[in-house]
Amino acid sequence: MHIEKRLDELGLVLPEPMRLPPGAELPFPWVRIHGDRAYVSGHGPLAADGSLAEPLGKVGDRLTREQGYQAARLTGLAILASLKRELGDLDRITGWLRVYGMVNTAPGFTETPGVINGFSDLILQLWGPEQGRHARSAVGLAELPYSIPVEIEAEVAIT
Template sequence: MARIEAKLADMGLVLPQPLQLPANASMALPFAWVRVSGNRAFVSGHIPLNADGTIARPLGKVGAEVSADEGYAAARLVALAHLASLKRALGDLDRVKAWLRVFAMINVAPGFNQTPGVANGFSDLILELYGRDIGTHARSAVGMVLPLDAPVECEAEVEID
């Protein structure tokens, strides 16, 4: 088993299946979840998923229906969704040589300004799995309205071998 996948197993974490849109979601997704170009992989925006690919709950705005701690947990699930998509695209998560950039979007209630703490759920997991040399990344964490009422969505760019 590859090193990163072994760490995930040791932590009791499971990579989710691809996003399963709700039956009532009338949207097309005409893009790649991961686009590889040269030694870079660009990871599209992902939302928190359950192991079966359904959208994880709670849904709603962080600072209202979703607490900051629940937002942190949701961001961690987004990191797992990124890893799952990278695994499907690359075949091996150990091919990631550097996490370069993460753009975290938080569905915020008016006045909620703790977006960096919520986005730490994503960053902390990546750093735990990959260590500082590979896992350290540039990051933005901004508040906005998100599709499907997801509390968190992140996109990323990684360097691969």
């Protein structure tokens, strides 16, 4: 339970499962295991109780780059919570392979890599430079579901 101990040392708490907005239906799993890989569906930032974390909206308009960074970090915790529920133990993750970060951007906002660094920095802090290093994209989009500022999906190697 090395990773969970590290989370405790950093004072980080994994959120409860996402509480979907009324009327929302998501007919797919948050994590899909296939062989020695776990594929993580797109997650957004969650509060500790599983509700969508505030503030919502576009980075570069309603949110600053720094608030976007924090939203990406919260998204990372949401992903870790889903992986923990599916795998039972986060130490089963032997490597972070690929991360696709999407930022809900205002026109002209081009600092998406700095926003998604909130996620990457968290993973590197927990897993270190070898296991935590990952290929990554950070793109800006006109809209994201429910006005979340960040959505991230990932692929990890597992035992």
